[in-house]
Amino acid sequence: MNQRNKRATGQHFEAAAEKHLSACGLTLIERNFLTKSGELDLIMRDNSTIVFVEVRYRDNQNYGHAAETVTYRKMQKLQKAANLWLMKQGMSIYSTDFRFDVVAIHQQGHQIEWIKNAITQG
Known part of the structure; x- marks a missing residue:
């Protein structure tokens, strides 16, 4: 799969995740916050x-669950990016209530699993 198709697929399933979480009562603040x-x-x-x-997202679970693809290194990157976002907003990790969730999507979006507190701050 080329990079363009990969990005389009990612955006499609991010939109599906956003729709699912919005239906569960969450409100969007920002999409695709990018840092180094x-x-x-x-x-x-x-x-x-x-x-x-x-x-x-994983097309099928033959090689494991989509959430299993969040590696320790990925968790570290997410934590750094979140810290930068909080600082940009004038917030602190010490005084702001926040968490890291994972939305795992399978079966072309027919199976969406929301995992709260999937990544712990460490």
Whole structure:
């Protein structure tokens, strides 16, 4: 798959994840926040909590669950990017309620699993 198709696929499933989370009561703050250390797919609000959402898609689960593709290195990048986003907003990791969720999507978007607190701050 070329980079253009990969990006289009990513945007399609990020939109599906956003729609799913919005239906669950979350509100969108920002999409695709990009830094040198990485990208935050979705930044949403769940009441007073800022939610950094990593969206993962796998066509099938023959080689594992989509959420399993979030490696330790990816978690570190997400945490750095989130810290930068919070600082840009004038917020601190010490005084802001936030969490990292993963939305795992399978079966061409027919199966969407929302995993709250999937990544712990470390």
